[in-house]
Amino acid sequence: MSKFKTIRVRFAPSPTGYLHVGGLRTALYNFLFARKHGGVFILRIEDTDRTRYVNDAVDNLIETLRWAGLDYDEGPEKGGTLGPYVQSQRLEIYKQHVDRLLNTRTAYRCFCTPDRLEMMRKEQEARHISPKYDRNCLSLSQQEIQENARKGIPCVVRMKIPDSLTIRFHDVIRDDVEFSSEMLDDQVLMKSDGYPTYHLANVVDDHLMQISHVIRGEEWLSSTPKHVLLYQFFGWELPEFAHLPLLLNPDRSKLSKRQGDVAVEDYRAKGYLKEALVNFVAMLGWNPGTEQEYFSLEELIQQFSLERVNKAGAIFNIEKLNWLNAEHLRRKPDEELLRMLKEALAQSNFKNAKHDDEYLLKVIFAMRERVSFVNDFIEKGSYFFEPPNEYDQEVVRKRWKAETPSQLKQLAEEFSKLTSPTKQDYEAALQNTADVFHVGNGTLIHAVRLAVSGVGGGPGVYDILFILGKDESLKRMHTAIERLT
């Protein structure tokens, strides 16, 4: 599919504070594509806007990518032969390339002040024509340019868009796309502070870093013709382009804060598993063509293809993420769940409670099918870590009758006779007691459950009793008899 020998792709975020879930998906698709084809996945930091620089953003980005399991082959902190991989460290390279453009007259210096530009735009807007630089500085003579430079007037470098040219390029996802050069502005390539704009830096770097496929968000589609022109100006071969559909808010606007969490770290903090988040964003805009929904990273790598990426934007649907999280969580081996539960416990209200692994493993066994998040073990199964401090009133109304206290007293009596009871022992004892009172065992089951857990749902009652142990169970039964009578 490609004229390039090795697949080389890059994820090129701008460090503005955190990794956006849309960014995570872009990174993921790049990663999957590279791994699938034995290619190279590069991380490049696009920090050419000094006004938006955020401290620690790069570290944060790298840490989040690492958390998600998307290891890059070349990039900051990792190195590579075609670095540096941080654009602010490549200023000299951009300058050289801008000079090339200047020499071939495919770019020119512009000394217009921001004020003049602003006024020009206002006027154009008033006249209902699309805002475009009026090329005021294109006609400057060599002398005038030198004069201005000598006076120290700040200047930018603009690319000179050819007139009436149709620019066509191929996109793996959208096929052929074409734009008229008439619509293009003489884009600033080099800012007055000596930093390149995205357009220049991205083309220069993609070429120098031998990027074979530019896989990025759809918001770049409209500026791609400028990039194509730049490749032509430099006489470089075009990479393949693949513009990914956007991630949307529930109201179909572009995914943003305000309408929920957009930072990967938010989801991480909320207890979502990286496996679930990765699986989920992978399915937002891509599918394998089969009915498989649950994927490990390894399976995604095997099955991923750019050709099966959709064109239309996708809403970030939290319900499905929750479901996938539960799926991934419940399939985890005991040991891993144990490790995660201990970690969660350490940060919970029960951090001082002592429970050995054997006990926690029993809780995991009992709760496994009932949790979507690790914290659910603690929240939905709080009674495994402390006695109920209140009883669900609705359940009390339904399950706790006038005769219940005396029945439970008798049941407690039976339980206390048992030595190291198994689940079966509890069951037999309860059955016997139910027979004595001529009631169905359900009557006692629900009452005991309420007494020991405070709630109406959960694992089988014999499991709960067994996990809690005889002494604790009896204690709770007596407490309930007292408090609910």
Next chain:
RNA sequence: GGCGCUAUCGUCUAACGGUUGAGGACGCGGCCCUCUCAAGGCCGAAAUACGGGUUCGAUUCCCGUUAGCGCUACCA
């Protein structure tokens, strides 16, 4: 406003002109299982934006309309 991209159940999506009275998943409702809650199983409601073409035949190809989104910065 201009340019571009997009358009199948509420949501994510399948279908690459015909075996489609449009399939799956999440969510929702019902039933089964059952000591409860889950999990699981079964069933159900739910979609091709609209209008023209092309074709023996359009979800699928073309055009238009509408809608949504993106871009339109010395931001990326």
